[in-house]
Amino acid sequence: MSEPRVNELMEKIVSLCKRRGFVFQSSEIYGGINGFWDYGPLGAELKRNVKELWWTSMTRRRDDVVGLEATIIMHPQIWRASGHVDTFSDPMCDCLLTRKRFRADQIDLQSGTAYHFSGARDTAAGKAVAEPYAVLLPAGKPPESARRTAMEFYRARGLAQPELEGERTEKVENSQRFNPDNGSLLTEPRPFNLMFKTYVGPVADEDNVAYLRPETAQAIFAQFKNVADTSRQKVPFGIAQMGKAFRNEVTPRNFTFRSREFEQMELEFFIQPDEVVEALCGDVATPAGPGHPGEPQRNWGWQMWHQYWVEERIRFYDAIGLPRTTLEEYWQKPDELAHYARATVDLLFKFPFGTQELEGIAARGDFDLSQHERCSGKSMGVFDEELRTAWGKLTEEKRLALSARYHDARLKYLLRAGVSPEQASRDAREDADGLAKGQYIPHVIEPSAGVDRLILALVANAYGETTSTDEKGKTETRTVMKFHPTVAPVKVGVFPLLKNKPELVAKAREVHAALRGEMLAFYDEAGAIGRRYARQDEAGTPFCVTIDFDTLGETPALKDTVTIRHRDDGRQERLSIAELKAYLLARVR
RNA sequence: GCGGGUGUAGCUUAGUGGUAAAGCUCCAGCCUUCCAAGCUGGCUAGGAGGGUUCGAUUCCCUCCACCCGCUCCA
Numbered sequence: 001m002s003e004p005r006v007n008e009l010m011e012k013i014v015s016l017c018k019r020r021g022f023v024f025q026s027s028e029i030y031g032g033i034n035g036f037w038d039y040g041p042l043g044a045e046l047k048r049n050v051k052e053l054w055w056t057s058m059t060r061r062r063d064d065v066v067g068l069e070a071t072i073i074m075h076p077q078i079w080r081a082s083g084h085v086d087t088f089s090d091p092m093c094d095c096l097l098t099r100k101r102f103r104a105d106q107i108d109l110q111s112g113t114a115y116h117f118s119g120a121r122d123t124a125a126g127k128a129v130a131e132p133y134a135v136l137l138p139a140g141k142p143p144e145s146a147r148r149t150a151m152e153f154y155r156a157r158g159l160a161q162p163e164l165e166g167e168r169t170e171k172v173e174n175s176q177r178f179n180p181d182n183g184s185l186l187t188e189p190r191p192f193n194l195m196f197k198t199y200v201g202p203v204a205d206e207d208n209v210a211y212l213r214p215e216t217a218q219a220i221f222a223q224f225k226n227v228a229d230t231s232r233q234k235v236p237f238g239i240a241q242m243g244k245a246f247r248n249e250v251t252p253r254n255f256t257f258r259s260r261e262f263e264q265m266e267l268e269f270f271i272q273p274d275e276v277v278e279a280l281c282g283d284v285a286t287p288a289g290p291g292h293p294g295e296p297q298r299n300w301g302w303q304m305w306h307q308y309w310v311e312e313r314i315r316f317y318d319a320i321g322l323p324r325t326t327l328e329e330y331w332q333k334p335d336e337l338a339h340y341a342r343a344t345v346d347l348l349f350k351f352p353f354g355t356q357e358l359e360g361i362a363a364r365g366d367f368d369l370s371q372h373e374r375c376s377g378k379s380m381g382v383f384d385e386e387l388r389t390a391w392g393k394l395t396e397e398k399r400l401a402l403s404a405r406y407h408d409a410r411l412k413y414l415l416r417a418g419v420s421p422e423q424a425s426r427d428a429r430e431d432a433d434g435l436a437k438g439q440y441i442p443h444v445i446e447p448s449a450g451v452d453r454l455i456l457a458l459v460a461n462a463y464g465e466t467t468s469t470d471e472k473g474k475t476e477t478r479t480v481m482k483f484h485p486t487v488a489p490v491k492v493g494v495f496p497l498l499k500n501k502p503e504l505v506a507k508a509r510e511v512h513a514a515l516r517g518e519m520l521a522f523y524d525e526a527g528a529i530g531r532r533y534a535r536q537d538e539a540g541t542p543f544c545v546t547i548d549f550d551t552l553g554e555t556p557a558l559k560d561t562v563t564i565r566h567r568d569d570g571r572q573e574r575l576s577i578a579e580l581k582a583y584l585l586a587r588v589r
Numbered sequence: 590g591c592g593g594g595u596g597u598a599g600c601u602u603a604g605u606g607g608u609a610a611a612g613c614u615c616c617a618g619c620c621u622u623c624c625a626a627g628c629u630g631g632c633u634a635g636g637a638g639g640g641u642u643c644g645a646u647u648c649c650c651u652c653c654a655c656c657c658g659c660u661c662c663a
Contacts, residue, residue: 250661530624
């Protein structure tokens with residue numbers, strides 16, 4: 001069983017990331033820390049570029065999205081409302097025999113007779129194990145099977161011929177302490193809190209517990225009213241946020257793909273419920289087929305908006321160098337959907353270690369705002385004058401139908417949230433009456449992307465090798481990082497052809513100085529020109545500019561021109577210094 | 590959290606119970622008129638801690654990190 005290189009490509013990528021300063025292990029000089037990674041000089045530029053492109057395309061180039069930058073530590077109630085406190089801190093226990101893991105609270109209740117053993121000994125080998133163990137048998141099963149299971153347990157602990165000791169039995173009712181599959185005792189339940197806990201203020205007691213946010217989305221919901229009230233936006237509109245999030249993952253894996261500290265880029269796009277759209281427009285547009293549905297229209301229902309954002313996100317990836325062909329679109333099946341979601345599309349990328357999620361675009365209904373409204377007691381609804389007017393002009397039949405649909409949706413949510421049936425019925429009726437007055441809770445479409453896994457995808461996608469053999473028969477492999485120019489960390493390398501000719505050096509420094517304010521330009525004069533090109537190839541620099549003797553006027557017609565060399569094909573062209581900046585800017589922005 | 594594997598320089602590897610070798614990279618100098626040329630010189634290493642030993646990078650233990658398989662994963 002020797003496969004030393006399980007994933008050779010991944011190893012090469014990790015190695016290159018370190019060698020060229022894209023990604024380092026966090027705290028490396030102290031041995032590293034599991035699940036945390038740092039970005040080096042090139043990685044920091046790459047990440048910054050990606051985030052800036054996302055922010056620009058999401059907010060600055062749109063009229064209907066605004067930004068938010070919230071704190072990482074928020075009121076702990078936020079995580080109760082969102083459901084994270086419950087679902088992110090499950091007590092887990094393991095089967096002592098098979099090591100299978102269970103959620104302690106989800107084990108089927110069992111009754112029967114428990115056979116306890118205080119330990120076992122192997123007289124022949126002169127060994128003993130003092131660990132107590134127990135097996136639960138349902139009524140009617142022979143005690144021998146419990147002993148067989150127990151012997152298996154002690155054999156796994158090093159006794160070849162276990163002789164069981166201290167057997168006693170006990171009646172057990174509705175217990176969750178045993179593995180339903182084999183009756184084996186489980187370990188004590190241990191809490192598995194996926195949220196990082198901390199304490200606010202100097203006293204570290206339970207009253208001061210706070211959490212590092214496990215996602216950026218909840219801050220957007222919590223601040224929805226403030227943003228809506230101050231930004232002069234009207235539904236449909238979105239709130240975008242980028243920032244760090246933290247999850248105490250059980251197993252961080254696959255380089256930076258699953259880290260404990262990571263960064264998200266999330267948009268919460270708030271839309272009108274379909275009942276509101278129908279009241280305002282008379283109909284609700286639904287997707288006619290796959291593909292981008294075009295510019296947003298007033299009569300779009302949630303499905304149109306959902307598809308719109310899926311396609312917008314794919315366009316974004318395409319624009320930064322992850323073409324559609326490198327992505328997979330996965331529509332979650334109804335039984336895979338989270339409880340709050342109406343539909344979720346995962347955009348997957350084919351990583352060297354498998355096809356994995358890059359971004360999820362979820363249609364979350366009004367779950368989040370409703371939860372915060374319920375838990376905070378503050379209204380999360382919006383008022384729409386137009387809706388009230390339109391409502392007055394509807395036929396009685398239409399009003400009843402829309403009102404009934406809205407009522408039923410609200411009732412369903414409230415009951416699922418655990419509100420008592422009487423209360424839920426009253427609240428749902430009130431919500432439906434509110435609709436007639438122009439009030440409703442917006443629904444939301446959430447495109448949520450992981451920055452770090454996107455960086456990893458860009459690196460994996462850019463990675464390329466070319467092997468060439470020289471006249472001496474020596475083969476060498478070169479690495480070329482084919483980043484799209486808009487995300488590439490360094491945009492242009494500037495070189496004098498030769499280092500020991502002061503005129504070339506002076507001119508090259510001049511060109512470099514003229515470019516550096518506009519883009520990241522790297523000046524290099526060390527080594528042969530080919531070596532400098534190769535260095536930039538490995539960093540993913542799309543363009544290199546070389547100042548040669550023609551630049552200085554050796555061939556009069558070529559005075560003040562430079563060669564510009566293209567990373568991906570080595571092609572060179574001659575360009576005047578005067579047009580250089582515009583030429584590059586057009587390609588790297 | 591479980592099981593398996595790995596850990597020597599920035600990278601890729603070598604070797605050894607007696608204090609570590611090489612190639613590439615990198616840095617400096619010379620040279621060089623466009624794709625890792627050449628010459629000279631230089632920096633840098635056995636993950637951490639403990640044990641055995643006169644002596645440990647080598648043997649043993651513990652821990653840490655990484656990889657693989659489970660488990661987990663909004």
